[in-house]
Amino acid sequence: MKASFFKSIRAWLLFLALLSMLPPMGIYIYSAWNSLDHDLEESQNDLRRVLQGFAFEHESGVTATRQFLITLSRLPDVQNLNTLATDKILRDLLKRNPLYANIFILDAEGMFISSAEPFTPVSLKKRKYFQDVLKAMDFSAGEYAVGVALKRPVFHFAYPISDGRGRFKGVVAVAVDLSRSGQRLSMAKLPEGSSFSLTDHRGVALYRYPDGEQYIGKADDPERMKNMSAQSEEGIFAALGLDRTRRYYAYKRFRLTETSPVYLYMRVGIPEEKVLANAKRTLTISAVLFGLALFISLFSSWLIAKSVIVKKLRRLVETANRLGQGDLAMRTGLLHGKDDLGELAQSFDAMAGRLEAKEREERRSREAAERLAEEMSVIAEIGRLIGSTLVIEEVYDRFAAEARKLIPFDRLNVNLTDYQENAVTIAYVSGTEIPHRRAGDSFSLAGSVNETFQHRRTGLIIDPEEARAVSERNVHLFSSVRAGMRSLMSVPLISKDEVIGVLHFRSKEANSYTEADLRLAERIGSQIAGAIANARLFADLRKTEKSLRESEREIRLLIDNAPDAVFIQVGGCFTYLNQKAVQFFGAKSAEDLLGRPIIDRYHPDDRETLRERLRLLNEERKPVPTMEQKYLKLDGSVIDVEVSAVPITFENSDASLSFVRDITDRKRMEEEIREMSFRDQLTELYNRRGFITLAEQQLRAANRAQRSMLLTFIDCDGLKWINDTFGHEEGDRALIDTAHVLRQTFREADIVARLGGDEFAVLSIDAAEDRHPEELLKRLAQNIHAFNATDARRYRLSMSWGTVVYDPHAPLSLDELMSAADELMYAQKKEKSARKM
Incomplete structure (x- = not known):
């Protein structure tokens, strides 16, 4: 159901419209939260004002009591402890001050000696207010207590009595009836469900509204006492009341002086639901209005989507599907106007154009990469083929087949130059036959392409327009032109800086060859030139092997004139090296290497392979195939080489003859090919x-x-x-x-x-x-x-x-x-x- 719903464009537009309402919704939630904070702050301020009103009334009463007791302590009869006179004075004053439950006097020993109410003499020396007066000789407050004369809970204030000389004579005190102490405060200003309480310094309840009688004299809730004691002198906290109603409480601690201990805690609580009532009402109204706005927005989006947007979007979807199916020429066909959908269509068409161009470019790059990979593979295979034998004629056909994979030709031929005879011999031909230009045929060096490469070290391409003119200068080209070859490419075969022949590619198609083909042909030519040179050397060695047994001087001469490094080993040690090999290993002379194990000149990674090759040469007397290895020069530097070896007899001992070719250039060419990718x-x-x-x-x-x-x-x-x-x-x-x-x-x-x-x-x-x-x-x-x-x-x-x-x-x-x-x-x-x- 969910998946099918979102297949509809209109449904998506509705979803987008819904998303567009998220910012207003966030603003609404933020505003509602601010409103809640504001209402809570206002309610807390109201709660503080109520507390401040109660506190003011209490502090006014305490100030009046202080002045009352100071005045009373200065009366002569009071200072002289004239109990007959003071009893009458205290009864009259009690009638005029209904705030107090009793007014009484204690002597210096704390004995009850005079009272407005009937009493029995008793010592009140241990009462807090008496002890505080003795310590501070100033106005003091008491704590929850049961009055001696009244026999009910009271709270005391006291003041010292001194004579004219300042000697302590006693204490004049008043007892405040706790059951009436809170009744004079106006509770009508509190919302329904509110509470009010007074607690002494020990946490004993002095007064509570409502239900005060049942809580007076009992310990207050420890958690609320902790909140009032641990924080500032006055503040607000939230907690559960005794009736399990959550309230916000405002409290204040009272002291007689700034440095004196707390003697009273006053606390006012308002139910949380009263505090948050305005915020909840505002949230409800806002939610209804927001829901109405959301409905109007979604309904409008539905109508607009149905009448304006869907057709164009469906066209865009159709175009996207066609593009996804590979039709990169597909376009929307919509007008590229300045409206959003017009700009979208323009961007879509531009994207399709870029995709088409990118796909074309990627195809071109992919083809180039595949071409490079094929070139690397073919060149490696050609190297393997010509390195697998010392008889080059055995692999010419496979060489031509591999070369055709890279360079198209109708005719490929290898022409070798004999400078002593001033002649050119066609060593190999693949493809179209040309009269008098078959394998094994020879012709004069003069006027041939081979003569051109005597002083030229780079290949050349002859296009159809030049073919006729060039053939007039190089008469031996005329047979190729007459045979219908319209594209001619030739590269020199160079060994030991000498051109030993030419590799020719011929095609009947015009403009068949490019500079890239020429570079490939030169790389192929450099490989086959070395193989031909080694094959010539090996053929000469084969022809003279019998005579070499009789005359080592001749084999040494052949080795010394070899184009590559050549050495002979007997029993795994160097026995003879040509000058090329001496230079190859970085030695000053052959004596630096003669008699030393050849394994020392092999890289550690190749030494196991060397042991197997020596076993085949020395024990089984078999030739070993050409392979790539790493040699170590005397200075420790590493060089890449290609090595082939055959067993021979040298100085009447079983030996092996090794041909070593430096393939640094080939490795570099392979790196260049990798760079081309x-x-x-x-x-x-x-x-x-x-x-x-x-x-x-x-x-x-x-x-x-x-x-x-x-x-x-x-x-x-x-x-x-x-x-x-x-x-x-x-x-x-x-x-x-x-x-x-x-x-x-x-x-x-x-x-x-x-x-x-x-x-x-x-x-x-x-x-x-x-x-x-x-x-x-x-x-x-x-x-x-x-x-x-x-x-x-x-x-x-x-x-x-x-x-x-x-x-x-x-x-x-x-x-x-x-x-x-x-x-x-x-x-x-x-x-x-x-x-x-």
């Missing part, structure tokens, strides 16, 4: 794969060195328009021009790449520290302007860019940097578009 074939900048690989390396290095860098994301503006208006060939030219301007702007050390389509990226090393980003981008803008001013094109080159700085103190990943720069670039592009409108 990182390059964009059109602009020759790094492609996406190369950029990401190198940029990740630089980010790790920058993080270690705590170095800033600059990432710039660049888009070639209007590429789709150029493609649509002038054709894709002109669009490719615009991309090449963009790459040219970027190379002019950024340093050679910076990583400049085309990521695909019209997107470029530059990682500027140290640019954030050496140069301000603004200056760099200003230079880019100047170079674009200069290019447009000097190069006549049917369009103006334009770029948009976004730049971010990599901060090693707050590092981001490469994906995060590219996303941030991409957003800034599209913001600039959108701003340009807005200015044009």
Whole structure:
């Protein structure tokens, strides 16, 4: 049900409308919360004002009591402790002051000697108010107690009696009836369910409203006493009352002086529901209004979606589906107006155009990568084939089959040069037969292509227009031209810096060969040239093996003239080395190596392989196949080599003859091929794969060195328009021009790449520290302007860019940097578009 609901565009629009109500809902919740806080604060302020009113009445009564007792203590009869007179005075004063339950006098020993109420003499020396008067000789307050004369709970205030000389004579005190003490306070100002209480310094209840009688004299709730004792002199806290009703309580502590102990706690409580009543009412009204607004918004969204948006969105959905099915030429067909859907359709069509261009570019890059992989595989296979034998004629056919996978030809032939005979011999032919140009045929060196390569070390391509003219200068080419060959490519076979022959490719198709084909042919030629040279040497060795047994001088002569390093081992030790081998191992002379184990010159990783090869040579007397290994020079440096070996007899001992070829150049060529897989074939900048690989390396290095860098994301503006208006060939030219301007702007050390389509990226090393980003981008803008001013094109080159700085103190990943720069670039592009409108 849920999934089917969200399949409807209108349902999604309703959902978006609902989401759009979230900010107002947040404002509503925030306002309601503020209202709740405000109402709570107002209620707490009201509660404080009520408490302050009660406190004022209490403090006024205490002040009046103090003045009353001071005045009474100064009467002569009181100072003289004239009990007959004081009894009458105290009874009269009690009638006039209904606030008090009794007025009485204690002598200096604390004995009850005079009272407004009938009494029995008793000592009250241990009462708190008497002890406080003795200590401070000042006005004091008591605590909860049962009156001696009244026989009911009272609270006392007392003042010392002194004679004219200041000698302590006793105490005059009043007893406040606790059952009536709170009745004089106006409880009508409190809301229903409120409470009021007075508690002495020990936490004993003096008065409570309502139900005061049953709580007077009992200990107050410890938690509430803790709240009133631990906080400030007055404050507010929330707690459960004795009736399990949650209230907000305002309290105040009373002292007779600022430094004296607390003698009384006053507390006023209002039910929480009364405090929050206004807030709840406001929340209810707001919720109803918000719900009504939500309904109106959703209903309006439904109508608008049904009448205005759905048709266009369905067209966009249909286009998206077609694009998803691979129809990258599909477009929305909607007007690109200034309304949102028009801009969306424009962006959608632009995206489809970029996808189409990107897919075309990815296909081109994929084909190039596959081509490179095939080239590496074929070149490796050719190397394996020609290295697997010392009889080159055995592998010519398989060599030609592998070469055809890389370079198309109708005829391939290997021509070897004999400078002593001044002749050229066709060693091998594959493909179209040409009279007098078959395998084994010979012809004069003079006037041949082989003669051309006596002083030339690079290959050449002869196109159809030049073929006839060239054949007039090189008469031996005429037979190829007459046989219908319209594309001719030749590369020299070089060994020991001497051209030993030429590898020819011929095709009946015009313009069959390119510079890339020529580079491949040269790599193939360098491999087969070494194989031919070793094969010649091996053939010579085979022919002279019998005579070598009789005359070691001849074998030494052949070895010394070998194009590669050659050495002989007997029993696993060097027995003879040619000068090339001496130089190869970095020795000053052969004596530095003779008699030493050859295993010392092998890399540790290859020594197990060496033992097996020596076993085959020395024990089974079998040749070992050519393989790649690592040798160690005398100085410890490592070199890559290709080694082949055959068993021989030397100085009447079983030995082996090893041919060692330095393959450093081949390894370098393989690395160059790998490097080509990182390059964009059109602009020759790094492609996406190369950029990401190198940029990740630089980010790790920058993080270690705590170095800033600059990432710039660049888009070639209007590429789709150029493609649509002038054709894709002109669009490719615009991309090449963009790459040219970027190379002019950024340093050679910076990583400049085309990521695909019209997107470029530059990682500027140290640019954030050496140069301000603004200056760099200003230079880019100047170079674009200069290019447009000097190069006549049917369009103006334009770029948009976004730049971010990599901060090693707050590092981001490469994906995060590219996303941030991409957003800034599209913001600039959108701003340009807005200015044009």
